[in-house]
Amino acid sequence: MAGDPAYRMADPATQPPVIEAKNLDLTFQTNDGPVHALKDVNLQIDKGDFVSFIGPSGCGKTTFLRVIAALEHPTGGEITVNGMTPDEARQNRAYGYVFQAAGLYPWRTIEKNVKLPLEIMGFSRAEQEERVRNVLQLVDLEGFGKKYPWQLSGGMQQRASIARALAFDADLLLMDEPFGALDEIVRDHLNEQLLKLWARTEKTIGFVTHSIPEAVYLSTRIVVMSPRPGRITDVIENDLPKERPLDIRDTPEFLEIAHRVREGLRAGHAYDD
Amino acid sequence: MTDMSRTGVMRAGLGGGLTRGMAGTVHHVMPILAVLGVIVALWYAASVGMNRAWTLDQAERAGEELSAGEVIADAMNQERPVLPTPHQVFAELWETTAGEPVMRERRGELRGNPRSLFFHAYQTLAPTLLGFLFGTTLGILLAIGIVHNRAMDMSVMPWAIASQTIPILAIAPMVIVVLNSIGIEGLLPKSLISAYLSFFPVVVGMVKGLRSPGAMDMDLLKTYSAGTLATLLKLRLPASVPYLFTSLKVAIAAALVGAIVAELPTGARFGLGARLLTGSYYGQTIQIWSALFMAAICAAALVALIGLAERVTLKRMGLAR
Numbered sequence: 001m002a003g004d005p006a007y008r009m010a011d012p013a014t015q016p017p018v019i020e021a022k023n024l025d026l027t028f029q030t031n032d033g034p035v036h037a038l039k040d041v042n043l044q045i046d047k048g049d050f051v052s053f054i055g056p057s058g059c060g061k062t063t064f065l066r067v068i069a070a071l072e073h074p075t076g077g078e079i080t081v082n083g084m085t086p087d088e089a090r091q092n093r094a095y096g097y098v099f100q101a102a103g104l105y106p107w108r109t110i111e112k113n114v115k116l117p118l119e120i121m122g123f124s125r126a127e128q129e130e131r132v133r134n135v136l137q138l139v140d141l142e143g144f145g146k147k148y149p150w151q152l153s154g155g156m157q158q159r160a161s162i163a164r165a166l167a168f169d170a171d172l173l174l175m176d177e178p179f180g181a182l183d184e185i186v187r188d189h190l191n192e193q194l195l196k197l198w199a200r201t202e203k204t205i206g207f208v209t210h211s212i213p214e215a216v217y218l219s220t221r222i223v224v225m226s227p228r229p230g231r232i233t234d235v236i237e238n239d240l241p242k243e244r245p246l247d248i249r250d251t252p253e254f255l256e257i258a259h260r261v262r263e264g265l266r267a268g269h270a271y272d273d
Numbered sequence: 274m275t276d277m278s279r280t281g282v283m284r285a286g287l288g289g290g291l292t293r294g295m296a297g298t299v300h301h302v303m304p305i306l307a308v309l310g311v312i313v314a315l316w317y318a319a320s321v322g323m324n325r326a327w328t329l330d331q332a333e334r335a336g337e338e339l340s341a342g343e344v345i346a347d348a349m350n351q352e353r354p355v356l357p358t359p360h361q362v363f364a365e366l367w368e369t370t371a372g373e374p375v376m377r378e379r380r381g382e383l384r385g386n387p388r389s390l391f392f393h394a395y396q397t398l399a400p401t402l403l404g405f406l407f408g409t410t411l412g413i414l415l416a417i418g419i420v421h422n423r424a425m426d427m428s429v430m431p432w433a434i435a436s437q438t439i440p441i442l443a444i445a446p447m448v449i450v451v452l453n454s455i456g457i458e459g460l461l462p463k464s465l466i467s468a469y470l471s472f473f474p475v476v477v478g479m480v481k482g483l484r485s486p487g488a489m490d491m492d493l494l495k496t497y498s499a500g501t502l503a504t505l506l507k508l509r510l511p512a513s514v515p516y517l518f519t520s521l522k523v524a525i526a527a528a529l530v531g532a533i534v535a536e537l538p539t540g541a542r543f544g545l546g547a548r549l550l551t552g553s554y555y556g557q558t559i560q561i562w563s564a565l566f567m568a569a570i571c572a573a574a575l576v577a578l579i580g581l582a583e584r585v586t587l588k589r590m591g592l593a594r
Binding site: 069070071090091093095096097099100101103105106107108109116117119120121148150168 | 590
């Protein structure tokens with residue numbers, strides 16, 4: 001694995017993987033018969049990785065993220081999160097989850113929305129205040145705490161939902177197409193901010209997307225998936241430097257990796273039918 | 274023409290805005306007044322049509338000839354008309370509210386004045402509000418149970434629906450007689466009937482409201498390992514508030530109907546229902562109609578109060594824009 005060698009070298013030997021999936025299977029029973037959402041998925045995610053999951057709809061990328069979050073339960077195989085079962089990991093506040101829509105509660109101000117997990121987890125009032133202040137600063141939303149969600153733009157709402165996922169300081173951030181509903185300019189801006197945030201917080205990030213440039217721009221590794229049954233067809237190491245200005249997307253290195261992702265998607269027969 | 278006048282208004286700036294605002298008000302009020310005018314006209318026409326027979330009958334017995342004008346004038350001002358005219362009803366309303374003290378001295382005590390319609394309205398409103406409180410509480414508790422417990426989900430709703438298909442007139446006397454026999458009378462039996470009618474819309478609305486959060490909202494709380502209680506308090510209850518207010522408006526009107534109906538089978542002496550009953554005993558149609566109007570005014574006022582509470586609450590919750 002490439003990337004920044006300094007932070008990489010400390011990890012692999014001493015640290016157990018953050019996520020380890022072995023022969024993972026998940027079959028949904030539907031009225032039209034069983035649907036193989038995940039079949040024989042093997043993957044290891046190490047601490048500090050930024051892993052993107054890319055593939056056409058129905059390839060199981062969101063399902064895999066939901067299995068990590070213990071929102072779905074596999075029907076076969078094994079998966080550990082921080083060495084525990086996903087359920088135990090969730091009890092230990094292992095991850096923060098960012099959904100496709102911001103999903104802020106409309107009756108709570110931005111501040112109160114970010115506080116929601118802290119209230120449920122029983123943080124003291126003083127600590128709640130401090131954490132809210134910190135994470136709102138982290139996503140550049142200082143001064144918007146007293147606003148209601150509808151008073152903010154879509155991009156700002158999604159930033160608030162990222163702040164909410166960061167509030168209780170989980171090491172793992174799971175993001176399910178978080179910028180999918182935003183326009184491209186806002187998305188570029190948020191991608192840039194997300195990279196900075198990742199560098200600053202040294203979190204491990206699992207990121208579902210259907211955009212090739214987004215996956216290449218953000219990740220250290222790109223997991224290419226294909227549907228029917230949902231499976232991993234390729235894992236591409238992204239050796240672009242950790243420092244990535246937006247115009248890196250015009251460099252030959254970037255386009256080379258994007259090309260490999262596209263090839264991987266094509267190899268998965270994703271668009272044949 | 275329209276374009277020109279609009280430009281003129283826009284050029285007039287602030288003054289123009291004011292004019293436009295007033296014009297807007299006039300546009301809003303005009304249709305309401307027009308409808309009201311039609312209703313009143315139809316009402317007068319119906320009164321004359323229904324009361325005419327009595328006037329003609331009396332004239333014939335007295336051997337008098339009446340002109341058309343005289344017939345109409347008499348039909349509009351009978352003492353016990355089949356259908357009283359608007360001015361008779363409002364004169365009665367005025368005399369029994371503004372013209373009578375609510376309390377009066379009797380046998381050395383200050384008591385409610387049975388000639389005051391306000392006193393009767395109070396006699397009905399007190400159990401209405403108490404019953405509404407009972408009904409709403411019961412409705413919310415049942416809805417919470419239905420949403421969280423599968424057995425309750427399967428079993429409570431059919432009973433709640435069945436309870437509303439039984440005519441309240443059949444239940445009210447039984448409830449009141451049974452409670453009377455164990456020494457409970459006055460406010461409580463009446464409010465129980467009110468509660469019986471008002472819990473149902475609350476159950477239906479709250480079940481819908483508590484179930485209104487989407488899958489993503491629920492998943493979010495799951496990622497925090499939130500329990501049932503936290504989910505109820507942080508998500509389900511706040512999400513159900515708009516549904517609750519819609520139900521409350523229906524419930525309070527039903528509670529008022531319940532309190533009035535509860536007065537009918539028991540020969541209550543005070544209250545709007547009692548007023549309707551005595552009016553019908555003695556053929557006092559004007560009294561019946563004025564009691565009906567008072568009931569309608571009370572219902573409108575109660576619903577308006579809930580509407581006000583709704584606006585204030587939703588604004589404070591940031592849900593009104």
